[in-house]
Amino acid sequence: MPKVSIITPSYDCSNYISDTIDSVLFQTCTDWEMIIVDDCSSDNSVSVIKSYMEKDSRVKLIQLEENLGAAVTRNKAIEVAQGRYIAFLDSDDLWEPEKLETQLSFMQKSDIAFSFSAYHKIDEEGIDIGTVSVPENVSYHQLLKCCVIGCLTAMYDTHKIGKVYMPLIRKRQDFGLWLRILKKCGIAYGIAQPLAKYRVRKDSISSNKLNAALYNWKLYREVENLTLLQALYYFSHYAINGVLRTLR
Template sequence: MDQPLVSIITPTYNSSKFIIQTVQSVLEQTFDNFEHIIVDDCSTDNTWDILLELQKKDSRIKIERMKENSKAALTRNHGIKLAKGKYIAFLDSDDLWEPNKLEIQVQFMQNTQCAFSFSNYRMIDEDGKDLNRLVKCPKVISYKDLLKNTTIGCLTVMLDTEKLGKPIMPNLQPEDTALWLKILRNGEKAYCIQEVLASYRIVKNSASSNKIKVAKKMWKVYRESENLSFIPSLWNFSHYAWNAVKKHYL
């Protein structure tokens, strides 16, 4: 199989507890033509020291440090700016990939000629224990689908930069969903690989663990980023909220 370069973007902030496991899940990939761009957002723990050591072990690991704390969107965008790959993939600093994730996904992208792919994923706890909760996604997601169901896990996404150009994450949380909407708004569709290729770690007191704050931010995406009027926003938000409950609690 032809091996195009994949650029993996990982933002870090005080990620010392999990970053070694995350990077190891990348280094264990059966597909080896990648660059792992890790951008640290001015961590106050020893994350940077760990990254320096990881970089010494493998030349495919490339680390950068933000000049000032800038939050996830701008940190990811800095990594994207440095990316040289045909494909861009995303992996947060506490999540994990299955060893064949890149191999399966690159082959899927090449076989289907799609520009945007993602996959199913599982949820794990802070200790890496499987919570027996799988996020199973529809095979195809359109713009209207995503407005009602933000099921696309950032840790599973791969984008073709030759078809889409280099993406820029909006500085509006949730920045990943805001980007997917921006891409799909123009008629593009996202295609799901019906396999579990990644593990999403549930971390206590993380930004994503506060569901009320996350919901408020999603409402802001409807109103400010997508410019939806009140009634369409309420309609989509009601579906979003129900799907979020199913994903996390049922």
């Protein structure tokens, strides 16, 4: 059994998927499987992925017959994952070579169930445009105020909390998953060292700030079932933190 299962949803990312897979192949930790779920791509993403599968059996592919969104695709990968640890990497993002080794060592030494790290931001050409730092730790109620966990850095231990799946919403499903995990383990622990590179794309779902805010509200009310007053309280923190981030 692989130690880590890497969950990668893919949709029309033929321009980036090679770099993403390469960043996994270059890991100093080699005990992993990469489960790529293609969400009915219209480009040649599948052909690119299959070319890697022919070279390395640790790269695996699930093809969906219709477009179902990131939550469903990630959940399908989690369902078949065989690794003790579940990690996430989208098909246009990258990992630093020591990402898995560093994070596994951090979690095992301190007996941690859920961790995340700082990361770099890059543009569509791969040029560095900044670094996102993280706190030493975060609780459920703290995370409700501001999601400080980047999906490309998150990892959890299924031996400690079992498999945890994403809520079936179109956006902010990763935020919903972190909240579900924190209900089980209490605290997520941050690694100050940047271990990944998040690609900022103009056409990405997360680039639409208004839609992201609306789905944040939907998450509070319909997934977390917060009261109106609770939702308003946490949403005000979310909005303020968003403004502060744009001013940095």
